Amino acid sequence: MKKLWKKFLPLLSFMIPSLIGGGLVGIYPGYKVYEYVWKDAAFCTSCHVHDYATVGWENSSHQRLTTCHDCHHQPLHEYVREMVVLLTKNPKFPKDLDHIPYIPDDLCQACHISNHQDLSTVTGPLDKEDIDKLHKVDKTKMHQLHFQHKTKLKLLGEFKIKKIDRMGDVAIIPSNEEGKERPITCSDCHGGPSNRAHNFSATDSACVRCHQDEHKKKIGKEFGCRNCHFQDFMIPTSKNPTK
Amino acid sequence: MIDLKTILEKKRNRIIIRVAGVIIGFLGSAFIIFQVLFLYRVLPHGGL
Numbered sequence: 314m315k316k317l318w319k320k321f322l323p324l325l326s327f328m329i330p331s332l333i334g335g336g337l338v339g340i341y342p343g344y345k346v347y348e349y350v351w352k353d354a355a356f357c358t359s360c361h362v363h364d365y366a367t368v369g370w371e372n373s374s375h376q377r378l379t380t381c382h383d384c385h386h387q388p389l390h391e392y393v394r395e396m397v398v399l400l401t402k403n404p405k406f407p408k409d410l411d412h413i414p415y416i417p418d419d420l421c422q423a424c425h426i427s428n429h430q431d432l433s434t435v436t437g438p439l440d441k442e443d444i445d446k447l448h449k450v451d452k453t454k455m456h457q458l459h460f461q462h463k464t465k466l467k468l469l470g471e472f473k474i475k476k477i478d479r480m481g482d483v484a485i486i487p488s489n490e491e492g493k494e495r496p497i498t499c500s501d502c503h504g505g506p507s508n509r510a511h512n513f514s515a516t517d518s519a520c521v522r523c524h525q526d527e528h529k530k531k532i533g534k535e536f537g538c539r540n541c542h543f544q545d546f547m548i549p550t551s552k553n554p555t556k
Numbered sequence: 557m558i559d560l561k562t563i564l565e566k567k568r569n570r571i572i573i574r575v576a577g578v579i580i581g582f583l584g585s586a587f588i589i590f591q592v593l594f595l596y597r598v599l600p601h602g603g604l
Contacts, residue, residue: 323560328577335581342582343589350590351597386601 357381369511384420407479415470421499455545465491469504486518
């Protein structure tokens with residue numbers, strides 16, 4: 314090794330200026346590659362062709378404000394596994410999507426809770442000042458109320474989609490199956506129908522999972538939940554006249 | 557030991573070595589910058 318080093322040392326010394334020059338020029342393209350891989354959804358969607366999810370994200374307010382990696386995190390070895398799976402057993406949508414998408418609370422909280430400390434998950438185009446301006450759910454009455462309560466419904470992540478249901482064009486609504494008591498999570502209401510990923514609007518079907526006994530008369534069936542209750546989820550607590 | 561003097565006598569060799577240096581430096585630094593930034597983002601969320 315020492316011999317080899319001695320042999321090439323003069324050559325390397327001669328190369329040093331050009332190595333430094335090339336290295337300096339390489340910093341910018343290196344950063345641009347990182348930016349493309351990490352911050353540009355075009356990189357992800359070049360392989361992940363999932364119609365509902367991509368269309369859902371493109372049509373949502375998140376499209377202009379976030380990128381894939383703001384919410385999609387995984388350990389390093391999963392990136393390697395992903396490449397192997399892509400080459401050996403490329404999963405097809407929707408027949409291979411066997412689970413209901415489940416988003417842990419901390420991902421939502423990074424932007425939607427006031428004074429949230431951990432912004433390390435956010436890498437998209439939003440600056441901290443912009444995030445501070447976003448609607449904070451802990452400051453609204455109905456969100457607060459839901460955060461204080463618990464539910465026995467199973468987490469969305471615990472549901473498996475039957476093969477026969479995956480292929481249909483009908484939205485899959487999680488059942489009312491119960492498990493252990495737990496706090497209500499963002500996904501419980503904003504998870505959307507399972508095969509409409511990235512649809513984060515709270516749907517009436519999410520309300521009904523817990524509130525199935527409310528408004529059994531015509532008004533509930535005709536107008537749905539959100540026509541009357543939506544504003545209570547948006548009005549800040551201090552300005553809420555009902556407080 | 558490589559006789560640098562003999563190698564560098566030819567102008568063509570000098571150019572080849574310099575171009576190789578620039579290319580190696582360029583690719584090396586681009587790769588390192590990408591890796592450092594990528595790992596900086598990935599490692600806090602699930603580690604290796």
